[in-house]
Amino acid sequence: MDLSIFAILVQDGVTSGAIYALLALAFVLVFSVTRVIFLAQGEFVAYGALSLAAIQNHQAPLTASMLVALGVLTFLVEMGRTLLQPELRLHAGRTGAVYAVKYLLFPLAVFAAARLLAPLDLPQLVQVPLALLIVVPMGPMIYRLAYEPLVEASTLVLLIVSVGVHFTMVGLGLVMFGPEGWATTAFSDARLEVPLGAEQLVISGQSLWVVAIAALLIAALYVYFTHTLPGKALRATAVNRLGAQLVGIGATLAGRLAFTLAAALGALSGILVGPITTLNYASGFHIGLRGFISAIVGGLASFPVAALGTLLVGMLESFTAFWASEYKEVLVFTLILPVLLWRSLVGGGHVEEEEEE
Amino acid sequence: MTTRYNLPPRFPKPAPIKEPGPLPKRSLLSRENLLLLLFIVAVALMPVLPTPELWITQLNYIGLASLVALGLVLLTGVGNLTSFGQAAFVGLGAYSTAYLSTRYGLSPWIGLLVGLLITAICAYLIGLLTMRMSGFYLPVATIAWGLSLYHLFGIQEFLGKNDGIGDIPSLNFFGATLNSGREIYYLIWLAVILAIFAIRNLLNSRPGRAIRALRGGGVMAEAMGVNTGWMKVVIFVFAAILASISGFLYAHLQHMVNPTPFDLTYSIKYLFMAVIGGIGQVWGAVIGAGVLTALEEGLKRILPELLGSQGNYEIIVFGLMLVLLLQYARFGIWSFIRKWFPPPPTALAPAHADELPKREKPAAGELVLDVRAVRKQFGGLVAVNDVSFQVNAGEIIGLIGPNGAGKSTTFNLITGVLDASAGEVLYRGERISNLPSRAIVRRGVGRTFQHVQLLPRMTVLENVALGAHLRGDFAPQGGVLASILRLNRAEEEKLLFEASQQLERVGLGEYRYLEAGNLALGQQRILEIARALCCDPALLLLDEPAAGLRYQEKQALAALLNKLKGEGMSILLVEHDMDFVMNLTDRLVVMEFGTKIAEGVPHEVQQNPAVLEAYLGGVE
Numbered sequence: 001m002d003l004s005i006f007a008i009l010v011q012d013g014v015t016s017g018a019i020y021a022l023l024a025l026a027f028v029l030v031f032s033v034t035r036v037i038f039l040a041q042g043e044f045v046a047y048g049a050l051s052l053a054a055i056q057n058h059q060a061p062l063t064a065s066m067l068v069a070l071g072v073l074t075f076l077v078e079m080g081r082t083l084l085q086p087e088l089r090l091h092a093g094r095t096g097a098v099y100a101v102k103y104l105l106f107p108l109a110v111f112a113a114a115r116l117l118a119p120l121d122l123p124q125l126v127q128v129p130l131a132l133l134i135v136v137p138m139g140p141m142i143y144r145l146a147y148e149p150l151v152e153a154s155t156l157v158l159l160i161v162s163v164g165v166h167f168t169m170v171g172l173g174l175v176m177f178g179p180e181g182w183a184t185t186a187f188s189d190a191r192l193e194v195p196l197g198a199e200q201l202v203i204s205g206q207s208l209w210v211v212a213i214a215a216l217l218i219a220a221l222y223v224y225f226t227h228t229l230p231g232k233a234l235r236a237t238a239v240n241r242l243g244a245q246l247v248g249i250g251a252t253l254a255g256r257l258a259f260t261l262a263a264a265l266g267a268l269s270g271i272l273v274g275p276i277t278t279l280n281y282a283s284g285f286h287i288g289l290r291g292f293i294s295a296i297v298g299g300l301a302s303f304p305v306a307a308l309g310t311l312l313v314g315m316l317e318s319f320t321a322f323w324a325s326e327y328k329e330v331l332v333f334t335l336i337l338p339v340l341l342w343r344s345l346v347g348g349g350h351v352e353e354e355e356e357e
Numbered sequence: 358m359t360t361r362y363n364l365p366p367r368f369p370k371p372a373p374i375k376e377p378g379p380l381p382k383r384s385l386l387s388r389e390n391l392l393l394l395l396f397i398v399a400v401a402l403m404p405v406l407p408t409p410e411l412w413i414t415q416l417n418y419i420g421l422a423s424l425v426a427l428g429l430v431l432l433t434g435v436g437n438l439t440s441f442g443q444a445a446f447v448g449l450g451a452y453s454t455a456y457l458s459t460r461y462g463l464s465p466w467i468g469l470l471v472g473l474l475i476t477a478i479c480a481y482l483i484g485l486l487t488m489r490m491s492g493f494y495l496p497v498a499t500i501a502w503g504l505s506l507y508h509l510f511g512i513q514e515f516l517g518k519n520d521g522i523g524d525i526p527s528l529n530f531f532g533a534t535l536n537s538g539r540e541i542y543y544l545i546w547l548a549v550i551l552a553i554f555a556i557r558n559l560l561n562s563r564p565g566r567a568i569r570a571l572r573g574g575g576v577m578a579e580a581m582g583v584n585t586g587w588m589k590v591v592i593f594v595f596a597a598i599l600a601s602i603s604g605f606l607y608a609h610l611q612h613m614v615n616p617t618p619f620d621l622t623y624s625i626k627y628l629f630m631a632v633i634g635g636i637g638q639v640w641g642a643v644i645g646a647g648v649l650t651a652l653e654e655g656l657k658r659i660l661p662e663l664l665g666s667q668g669n670y671e672i673i674v675f676g677l678m679l680v681l682l683l684q685y686a687r688f689g690i691w692s693f694i695r696k697w698f699p700p701p702p703t704a705l706a707p708a709h710a711d712e713l714p715k716r717e718k719p720a721a722g723e724l725v726l727d728v729r730a731v732r733k734q735f736g737g738l739v740a741v742n743d744v745s746f747q748v749n750a751g752e753i754i755g756l757i758g759p760n761g762a763g764k765s766t767t768f769n770l771i772t773g774v775l776d777a778s779a780g781e782v783l784y785r786g787e788r789i790s791n792l793p794s795r796a797i798v799r800r801g802v803g804r805t806f807q808h809v810q811l812l813p814r815m816t817v818l819e820n821v822a823l824g825a826h827l828r829g830d831f832a833p834q835g836g837v838l839a840s841i842l843r844l845n846r847a848e849e850e851k852l853l854f855e856a857s858q859q860l861e862r863v864g865l866g867e868y869r870y871l872e873a874g875n876l877a878l879g880q881q882r883i884l885e886i887a888r889a890l891c892c893d894p895a896l897l898l899l900d901e902p903a904a905g906l907r908y909q910e911k912q913a914l915a916a917l918l919n920k921l922k923g924e925g926m927s928i929l930l931v932e933h934d935m936d937f938v939m940n941l942t943d944r945l946v947v948m949e950f951g952t953k954i955a956e957g958v959p960h961e962v963q964q965n966p967a968v969l970e971a972y973l974g975g976v977e
Contacts, residue, residue, distance in 0.1 A: 145680075293501060334501070
């Protein structure tokens with residue numbers, strides 16, 4: 001291997017690492033706020049990228065129809081709950097109107113926008129927000145439909161619900177996008193040439209975009225969690241759900257917020273990797289899993305270590321892809337074992353008290 | 358990782374005193390055994406009757422899946438550990454026999470042994486690494502290594518890569534060659550029935566009670582002498598072995614293997630089966646396997662007719678059903694039909710049994726517990742500041758102080774729940790500070806908990822027997838195989854007899870076959886004392902034994918403690934209730950802000966100005 005290949009591999013590793021960092025963040029956020037291990041996180045990656053690909057092919061993505069369907073379902077469930085409870089029924093008219101706007105009008109508006117805008121030649125600055133508008137609202141709706149009835153359930157039950165959501169979303173993905181893979185247009189075709197010894201190191205503009213946006217998002221989330229009220233409420237729920245409820249932070253609201261953020265991070269990750277890798281309806285899951293692995297490899301200590309963890313997973317992936325491409329999957333997933341070994345050695349002799357179920 | 362709330366335990370509304378339950382009877386023809394018999398007969402008749410071939414095929418798959426799901430009943434349902442890697446163990450079993458019987462022409466039975474060995478070693482190593490994890494680490498870790506093993510199957514040249522291995526010979530069972538599905542059927546279901554017996558036997562044994570205690574969180578089990586980490590590895594290996602056997606049978610049923618059925622999706626399905634059946638119930642595993650297999654088969658038939666053959670519709674419907682099933686039947690199908698079936702057999706105490714060996718007790722007045730300047734710092738906070746006191750044999754010592762005085766922390770330092778930052782604790786001249794709880798109980802120090810920690814669904818007798826965990830015939834953390842094979846009867850009789858004796862000693866004898874969760878709080882606290890007595894202790898450590906008790910219950914408790922003292926027991930109790938300790942204890946140790954401020958006989962301490970100030974505020 002010469003220096004230039006090495007540099008390219010490092011660049012790949014950093015780019016994937018940035019994506020995994022976003023997914024790891026979403027994973028930890030959702031788990032700590034709702035105790036849900038959100039296996040369907042990866043599906044948002046695929047949905048985001050493939051919806052954008054459809055828009056770029058001048059088609060209204062079928063995800064827009066799915067959003068409408070989800071909205072109708074959510075509306076029916078919410079209205080059913082409102083009408084069944086006498087104290088809620090008193091204000092059924094007003095809450096019903098709010099629900100109608102949130103779950104019927106808004107999805108329909110997005111659907112109409114997708115229909116109208118998709119055939120046009122749009123700048124990416126419009127295409128990307130449109131794709132996000134279609135995919136992100138699915139997050140809180142899925143939380144409402146699948147998880148909210150089970151807030152009190154054990155982590156295991158929630159985990160298996162996640163499996164169900166994952167299966168459903170993958171299956172729908174196949175129906176909506178077909179089995180083919182798609183790539184989206186790069187944000188930038190720029191190629192930065194850096195002299196490196198005798199050779200030229202080429203840095204692709206897209207990689208820079210990915211790393212820059214990921215860094216920006218992480219910074220924005222940092223500000224969100226430390227300087228805004230909803231962010232602080234989410235953190236409070238993550239630290240102590242019961243305590244947060246006692247001071248008036250609703251678990252439901254926190255859950256929906258967490259899922260909205262997770263869906264947004266997932267869809268954005270998909271839109272960022274879309275131009276680099278060809279994605280199909282099923283690729284999301286493996287990307288999502290790498291996010292989980294990164295969360296575990298990195299999330300054991302402080303935040304900088306967590307960032308290092310995602311970089312490590314990204315690097316390992318790009319280098320094994322070069323050296324032993326067959327073993328790429330095996331090595332990435334086996335990486336977790338030494339980390340666990342380290343943790344179990346450091347963990348010490350005393351048993352932690354576990355969650356009672 | 359998990360957030361901890363200091364919630365009170367979830368049992369009783371301070372309950373009315375329950376009537377003692379009727380003694381369960383057990384005969385050979387009990388309803389439980391009849392059910393089992395009926396099941397066996399039904400299973401046995403299937404292939405003899407003119408059952409369609411498709412049914413037999415489906416029943417074979419149900420049997421194979423039941424084996425894996427049964428392992429998960431033990432691992433996830435009882436032990437509270439989630440594994441997404443069981444399909445990989447199925448693969449290990451299948452590939453071992455496939456490779457050895459096709460490449461080297463070895464007997465499949467050698468393949469089975471090798472497969473079991475490989476599986477056990479892998480599961481043991483993986484278990485050592487992952488079983489300490491809690492929260493989401495464990496399930497995600499199992500996803501990771503499950504995927505690694507699956508991908509490994511697919512890239513190995515010698516395992517035929519993604520094409521797998523074909524032409525696997527049929528099994529030869531006592532001279533009969535099992536070629537067709539109808540022929541191997543009996544072997545599969547024999548394995549299922551044996552697995553059901555194995556799990557039932559294991560759960561009704563000393564190691565089984567330790568496994569059931571894992572669910573309540575490890576602290577209590579460790580305090581009874583259970584090595585919880587090791588027990589987790591044991592059930593993990595057990596579940597992996599069942600999966601491996603399923604893989605072995607699968608290979609010889611199909612006569613070919615490839616990596617597909619060992620993927621994560623299948624691991625998820627096994628877990629799902631155990632959950633929809635009713636996790637924690639052996640019958641749940643079989644029901645779940647049956648329902649899911651039938652459901653999948655049905656969906657595969659119906660959906661293409663309804664929706665056309667494009668798209669993978671069954672996975673969508675399957676996923677939706679998963680979500681809906683869990684929303685409306687979270688505790689599984691078994692929870693709906695269990696009321697028609699008798700409860701599983703519980704352990705019965707024999708009328709007579711050999712006594713367990715007892716340790717030599719200290720002579721009256723001998724120094725038993727010597728706390729020497731123990732100190733505990735949490736960061737900058739000194740929770741316990743160089744506290745010293747002593748407990749002599751046959752004494753009741755009270756450790757009192759206002760809220761936040763550091764009493765409980767001191768208690769945790771003595772019981773090994775926390776490590777001391779400095780100083781030491783000696784028990785009968787031996788240093789016990791910084792030892793794990795289970796090593797301290799082995800030396801003869803029994804304890805109870807501030808928040809009652811018992812297993813509400815187990816009988817009073819079984820809860821108490823847990824205390825005798827270290828006094829069995831087999832190695833303290835062993836005896837698993839003997840329990841599965843029912844070679845532990847002598848041990849069981851002795852332990853249950855001891856538990857029954859201790860229950861008589863504390864006056865709960867008539868409640869022994871009630872579920873522990875049905876007792877009133879005061880009785881539950883007494884139960885904890887009986888459990889601690891089962892460790893054969895010379896020193897009892899009681900953490901707020903009178904908290905939440907009514908007046909009469911307190912009096913009964915005081916009488917019991919006095920009786921134990923009369924029998925030579927040394928007792929250290931942490932308490933809030935001044936009246937209770939004043940009349941009961943020989944000496945009091947008073948703490949405030951982590952420091953010992955007074956020590957002496959109760960009425961002296963009562964007059965001590967420092968104590969008055971701590972409790973009542975300063976007198977200006």
